Amino acid sequence: MTGAKPEFSGLKDALKRVWEVKGVYYRRMAEMGISPDDVNSMEDFQSLPLTTKEDIRDSYPTGMMACDQAKVVRFHASSGTTGKPTVVPYSAKDLDIWTQCMAQCLRTAGVTEKDVFQVILGYGLFTGALGFHYGAEAVGAAVVPTGGGFTDRQLTLMEDLGTTVFTSTPSYALHLCEEIEARGIRDRLKLRLAILGGEAWTEAMRDEIESRLGVVALNSYGLSEILGPGVAMECPDKVGMHFNDEHFFVEILDEAGRPLPVGEEGEIVITSFTKEAFPLIRYRTRDLGRLVEARCSCGRSGLMLDRVKGRNDDMLIIRGVNVFPSQIEAALGQVPGLTLNYIIEVEEKGHLKDMTVLCESRDFLDPGQGKELFNRSSSRLKEILGIRVNFRLLEPGTLDRSTGKAVRLRKVS
CATH class of the missing domain: 3.40.50.12780 (ANL, N-terminal domain)
Known part of the structure; x- marks a missing residue:
């Protein structure tokens, strides 16, 4: 069993309330031929279908709301790539x-x-x-x-x-x-x-x-x-x-x-x-x-x-190897002289992806110092990722600074 073990009655009560909305989750359970009455154990619960962000978008704006509109006192929303946000009532x-x-x-x-x-x-x-x-x-x-x-x-x-x-x-x-x-x-x-x-x-x-x-x-x-x-x-x-x-x-x-x-x-x-x-x-x-x-x-x-x-939707496949931005950050953090101000450029070359890591040095360097730091950085990235990737060493202050969530991936043509 994975997860903490809440009172099962609480999980089943939430399932009944979602079922009664007669929305996307109801339809998915009905397609499987099950109802809340068939869910009588944690094992049953963990065989239920998953809910996705696409389900929320498809139910825009309030198709998954499980209470009367009169009880709603606030809406929050997150941005969506389709132009419509995912709306969450409270x-x-x-x-x-x-x-x-x-x-x-x-x-x-x-x-x-x-x-x-x-x-x-x-x-x-x-x-x-x-x-x-x-x-x-x-x-x-x-x-x-x-x-x-x-x-x-x-x-x-x-x-x-x-x-x-x-x-x-x-x-x-x-x-x-x-x-x-x-x-x-x-x-x-x-x-x-x-x-x-x-x-x-x-x-x-x-x-x-x-x-x-x-x-x-x-x-x-x-x-x-x-x-x-x-x-x-x-x-x-x-x-x-x-x-x-x-x-x-x-x-x-x-x-x-x-x-x-x-x-x-x-x-x-x-x-x-x-x-x-x-x-x-x-x-x-x-x-x-x-x-x-x-x-x-x-x-x-x-x-x-x-x-x-x-x-899992940030994962890159570079020459058959799975690469996560967090692995790149971990590698850069192990190289003295680098900052953690970096960006990853991804370029499509035919049916394959190629990747370049751009990272700022902590100090302004002369050519000899820059070459030595470049070599150490490239080697460390290869050791952590298991493949050789392109690397560019930038001067301090080159990259834009984030005031919110950092954008680490950038597609280039």
């Missing part, structure tokens, strides 16, 4: 659950009422900023709702208001490292904790952010379709992300959709069984990870979600 009960989950996550991370909490995420239709905002207020922290971007303002308020904790994407935290060093203000800041998420990142990036900012950097996990941030959070032990099995059932599946045992890596699939307006049954996140068991000094017990490796 009832008042859902918002209360979300706040509780976020507050629990932030307490797990070590946030208290003594903290000044700066939210460096975009406010609006996306869920990130408001989830952290209300969760931090529930803990009793003083919230600084700066939103995304506007780095000068971020740093001014960070210093003047005595920010102790901030949340952002890992790539923007790396940008803050550069700006704080350029201004020489690190000793004037009171930062102690960075809570980072929204994109895959590596231990090498964590080490760099922690050393340059003098903070503890922790992993946060969530997604708009399930709830928003608040699904899982690391504690300072950093042995995995604790998730709330009172609200989420987490499975890890192989490529054929079969449940994997604890410790094996596959796709993260989540059921949000307490949501009133928008419960989802066995939702395919496309994120890659694994469940782990480890003793944790924070006192929390049960299974934990390990660091998310990346997305």
